[in-house]
Amino acid sequence: MKNQVVLDNRRDVPEATIRRLPVYRHYLKQLESEGVVCVSCTQIANWLSFSPIQVRKDIEFTGVEGKPKIGYELKDLIAHIENFLCFHTKNEAVLIGAGHLGYALLGYHGFKEFGLEIVAAFDNSQDKIDKFINFKKVFSIDKLEEMVSRMKIQIGILTVPASCAQALTDRMVAAGIKAIWNFAPVKINVPKDVVVQHENLASSLAVLSKKIDEQIKRDLK
Amino acid sequence: MKNQVVLDNRRDVPEATIRRLPVYRHYLKQLESEGVVCVSCTQIANWLSFSPIQVRKDIEFTGVEGKPKIGYELKDLIAHIENFLCFHTKNEAVLIGAGHLGYALLGYHGFKEFGLEIVAAFDNSQDKIDKFINFKKVFSIDKLEEMVSRMKIQIGILTVPASCAQALTDRMVAAGIKAIWNFAPVKINVPKDVVVQHENLASSLAVLSKKIDEQIKRDLK
């Protein structure tokens, strides 16, 4: 069997590859809906303005097999990418903090196809408690521990102000949460068996600022 | 003068460094408010669970000078980071799409200290037009071109559904926008002198899924 070594060493996959694969998938899904059957790395690369070599390398990690000259069968390629990214592992999550960002995430239909389902939201505002947002009920934050442990929820999405991020993290961890998607603009401390993914707008804005700065310098030349 | 070579070659700064610098800054600001005067790379690294060597390397890019054994003067270090990240270059932006994500971004007070000011929002919903969100007025999307070109706005923040992202991108570009911060879950095509920063939740979610997957595998051992 081909690609055995790669498949056995998934920990060696570059994060950049993992980030690009959903982008390929998005484009492939679109092609699929247009009735396309086969696709080559060159096509994908041209569409996304990436290099064909990089696309092929990324795709290689998924273990899919293509045919020289023809490319990859679209269905097969999508299936391999989704399998590789654990799309079909159902993950239930709770969302902490039903502010505007929380609302936006609750309303984002894209998560479900990624295997992520937000089953409940929590907030401390009476105005929000017991209301529904996109068919998801908002509960009092007091019920956090009980529901998380009873439903064995593994993922917490943190969309609260920086000032209470750590306290709520501690409560989630104590209740058994194993992964936190942190949108609060602050570092949170967790035990080392808990996974944290930090979404940092400040970092992104810094990158954007630098890009603009570079562009301005190019224009001046 | 020290660090001349580095300062003259800012284009060589790794994106990872640019992403970490605002994180350091956030911590340093906190220390400053506590009355601390000096700080070493080791301290920063310990706090953020990074390596001291990496912190020093990142800080080196800003051109700040420290003192062996003592470290860096906090004020000086913050100033160098902010200067390096072009924090004090005032950038005016418009936000397109006053949905929940748009609301969340309009309400985020953190942007201003990064030199970014959202001066207006645009939407096509009559319910939202002429309302104010966090002191920012929402205008009809029909007024986009006129206002952007009249006010010479350079940055557009795109928080619209995927289906209309490209059309609005084209309108912004035609009106003179030079940088787009794209929160729509789709690739947008722009002329090569326009900067795009794509915020991709799908990619982040993929990284989180893989981390969880790895963690589960570790637990099984």
Add this chain to the structure above:
DNA sequence: TAGATTGTTAATCGATTAACAATC
């Protein structure tokens, strides 16, 4: 002084890019 920390150069590691044989 002694020792911690900076500044700077070198080594390592890993991701990206290139090269090329295999093949449809």
Add this chain to the structure above:
DNA sequence: TAGATTGTTAATCGATTAACAATC
């Protein structure tokens, strides 16, 4: 067949890490 594309190995490039002299 010819040529485009895959699969795989090698080379390059750049970021991270290490090493060590300088210095407060």
